[in-house]
Each structure stands twice: as structure tokens, then as C-alpha cells.
Amino acid sequence: MIKRFVRRLRWTLLPQRQLLIALAAGAALIALTTLDGLLWIAVGVYHAVLLVLIVIDALRLPRARDLTATRQTPRPFSLGAKEEVRVLVSGRRAAGLPARVADHVPLDLSPSPREAPGTFDAGGQLRVSYTTQALRRGSYSFPALDVRCWRPGGWWVRQVRLALPERVPVYPDVLAVRKHQFALRRGLRAAAGLRRAQPPGASTAFAGLRDYVRGDDVRRISWKATARRDHPITVEVEAERGQQLLVALDCGRLMTARAGVLTKHDHAVNAALLLAHVGQTQGDRVGLLAFSDRVLAMLTPQRGPGQVALINRALYSLPAEPVEPDFGIAFSLAARRLNRRSLIVVLTDVLDSETSRDLVNHALRLGRRHLVLLVAMADPALVAARTAEPVASSDAYRWAAAEELLQDRARSFEVLARGGVLGLDVEAGKLSAALVERYLELKERALL
Numbered sequence: 001m002i003k004r005f006v007r008r009l010r011w012t013l014l015p016q017r018q019l020l021i022a023l024a025a026g027a028a029l030i031a032l033t034t035l036d037g038l039l040w041i042a043v044g045v046y047h048a049v050l051l052v053l054i055v056i057d058a059l060r061l062p063r064a065r066d067l068t069a070t071r072q073t074p075r076p077f078s079l080g081a082k083e084e085v086r087v088l089v090s091g092r093r094a095a096g097l098p099a100r101v102a103d104h105v106p107l108d109l110s111p112s113p114r115e116a117p118g119t120f121d122a123g124g125q126l127r128v129s130y131t132t133q134a135l136r137r138g139s140y141s142f143p144a145l146d147v148r149c150w151r152p153g154g155w156w157v158r159q160v161r162l163a164l165p166e167r168v169p170v171y172p173d174v175l176a177v178r179k180h181q182f183a184l185r186r187g188l189r190a191a192a193g194l195r196r197a198q199p200p201g202a203s204t205a206f207a208g209l210r211d212y213v214r215g216d217d218v219r220r221i222s223w224k225a226t227a228r229r230d231h232p233i234t235v236e237v238e239a240e241r242g243q244q245l246l247v248a249l250d251c252g253r254l255m256t257a258r259a260g261v262l263t264k265h266d267h268a269v270n271a272a273l274l275l276a277h278v279g280q281t282q283g284d285r286v287g288l289l290a291f292s293d294r295v296l297a298m299l300t301p302q303r304g305p306g307q308v309a310l311i312n313r314a315l316y317s318l319p320a321e322p323v324e325p326d327f328g329i330a331f332s333l334a335a336r337r338l339n340r341r342s343l344i345v346v347l348t349d350v351l352d353s354e355t356s357r358d359l360v361n362h363a364l365r366l367g368r369r370h371l372v373l374l375v376a377m378a379d380p381a382l383v384a385a386r387t388a389e390p391v392a393s394s395d396a397y398r399w400a401a402a403e404e405l406l407q408d409r410a411r412s413f414e415v416l417a418r419g420g421v422l423g424l425d426v427e428a429g430k431l432s433a434a435l436v437e438r439y440l441e442l443k444e445r446a447l448l
Helices: 002-009 017-032 039-060 174-186 223-229 264-281 305-316 327-337 357-366 380-387 393-418 428-444
Strands: 012-015 068-072 082-090 098-103 116-119 125-133 138-150 156-171 205-211 233-238 244-250 285-291 295-302 343-348 371-378 422-427
Touching: 012 017, 017 039, 039 156, 068 138, 068 156, 082 098, 098 125, 116 125, 156 305, 174 264, 223 233, 244 264, 244 295, 244 327, 264 285, 264 305, 264 343, 264 371, 264 428, 285 305, 285 327, 295 305, 295 327, 327 357, 343 357, 343 428, 357 371, 357 393, 371 393, 371 428, 380 393, 393 422, 422 428
Parallel strands: 244 285, 244 343, 343 371, 371 422
Antiparallel strands: 012 156, 068 082, 082 125, 098 116, 098 138, 138 156, 205 233, 285 295
């Protein structure tokens, strides 16, 4: 029964507007026969001619067996990134026909537009495209696509379903990683605020001299070289390599909150992957610790692109859970596994000082031996409520609530700073770039 229904769908003919008008005119002629019986001759001729025309139009339209399709998708899809999917439909019998293509795209990929218009060229090829924005990680299925085509001024619209099964994965934002790789190959800035094409790092060895540019640290000006050349000269230094970086990802309750189109957890996953890649390009050993009320994944810091691939696979299926995170278990494991002083980047969220007391206490304890950077994501809606000018009384209450919450966050960061724990509070949508820039700044300042 189901197979018969699907087979019928593949041969669907839908009436165009002019066919409905013609049928309505035929019904009017039939109604007029009550006034004069001779009109039945006209009714018969009219409907005979109409039947011939609509049969000819139906036969001239391409069928399912006349069409083939291919789909070109990103490999893999990147979480939160807008990407293009291209579809090619071929069929000589469809040459010159206008058409619309509707791909069976999972809603979590947010396709736009749902139906892509186009026209078959003289060779019988139709190329259309649409954009996607993946909102969740995982594996998604594209089962088929529908094609509608018709003849201008014709009677029918042919709707054909073409089976085109394909499974595609949605990974963390690998597109940002590729952009960073491209920037390094081109010698461009990999992120806002970077001043060098060469990877910056801790000041450990003299690498050369160059002209001073705005933004350079004035402490690195070589005054002897400046006096000889009569313009400011900066000392270039080489990066210290082989340091350890551990990305600790909170997968608890607060990270399930949505911040823009993605959750805070997904923003953190994207930032963790990009930071791991940048750390690897700096020659550092990179690891991952993911936790909620238990440890979900632990990768001891290692060097090389293969480690980044392992981190990417671990992040691919890493969920956020509606439970309170246990920072004690996670940070204790990190302290046992790290055999030397390391930079530990904790991607989490901070509310008021009372709610975050457990986080603050364990971060201070971990910071006695390691350099800890606590990264919290501010909700864009919360920041907007604080900066917006109140118009109504409800706006004033909203501003007061946002102000109180953000001040509580600031107090938590002040407690951490007094204990030697670094902090970064940034809007979720700007997390990846801000985190990479902060990491490179820490290496350049030789804090580790």
C-alpha cells in the first residue's frame, strides 16, 4: 500500500491555473444547456479539444525516469556556520522549462529557501543552490528531493520525487579552523588583534629586528638599534613551544541555555575546537576534559594534528546535560593527569557569586599549580537589556535585573583574579575569536 502511494507520488500531475479556469468554463457551458439543448454539441467539442490539449501537455512533460539529480554538500557541515548546498538536475526532455526544487533537508539545518527556483538550460540542466545553518551536531539524512516543472502557458505541473539518499555529519565549526589555516598560509591575521604573520609566543629567544608598528609592546623596542637607524626598531622573539594546554569544557545545566541561534554549549564546543587547532599550530600539547556531574571525556595533552582530529571526534557527539557540574571531580582529574604546569582553559558559565562558589573554590585550588583561564559566556540578550535605554517601566525592571546579574558575575571574577585565576567574560557569539586572541596574548606575555 505504501509503495503504491510513493510510486503514485513520483508521477503526480498538478493542474495549473488556466486548466482550472478552462474546467470552470466547461462547467458553465454544461449549465447553459438547460436553456438550449443544441449547446450540448458545443460542450462535446469543447471538452474533446480540451482533453486532447491536456493529454498532449502531460505527455510532453518529463517523468521521473527522464530526470537525474546530484547534490553537492559541505563535508562536513560546520555547527552554526552558513554554508551552501548545490543541486544539479539533468533531463533533456526538460530543456527550457521553468522549475522549482525542494530538497528534503532536516529542519535542524535551517534551509533557506525551502524551494529554489530555476530554469533548465538548452542542454536540459538545472542548477540551484540554497544555504544551511546547522543548529545541532550529529548525523543527518537527506532522503530525496522534489522537482516541479511546467510549460509556460501549459495545463499541468509535473511533480517528481527523485530518490537521492545521503547522510551528512555536522561537526563543530571546522570552517573556522580552515579559515585559520588559510590565513596562516597567506600570512594574514588569523584573528582580530594579531600583529604578526609568524606565530607569536613566549619571549624566549632573539629572532631578529624589524620596524616598529603601532600596537607593538614598547618594552620590546631596541633603543640601540633605534639610535643607529634613527627610527623605532622592535625586537622579534621566537615562540616557546611544547607547552601544555588543556581545554576543560563544562557540559552542565547552565550550558544548555540558548545564546543566539546556538546554545552556550555549542558556542563552547566551536571555541574549544578552534583553540585546540591554534594551540597545535603553536607547537603546544593540547588536551580535552569534558565533564558534567561526571567526566565525559579526557584526552591527555599531546602534540600534532592527529590530536586535534581526536578532539574533534570527541566534541562531535558531546552532549550538554541538565545536571549540576561537579568541578571537584573534573579539576581533581586534571591535577592528577597533568604532570607539569599547564594552561587550563575552563569554558563554563558564571552567574552570581553564591551559585558559582563551588567553581570559584576549585578554580582557586587548581590555580596554585597551573595557570587557569576561566571563560564565561554572556547572553547577548542580557547585554542588550543592560545597554538599552529604558522606555517603559518594564524596561527599567529588565535593566535592573541585568545590571544586578552582571555585577554579581564581575564580583566572581574579582575573587578569581585575587587568587591568581585569569578571567574572560565575552558574549557567546564572539567567543572563538576572543578566546584565541587571549591565548596568544598569554603566550606572548610568557605567563605560563
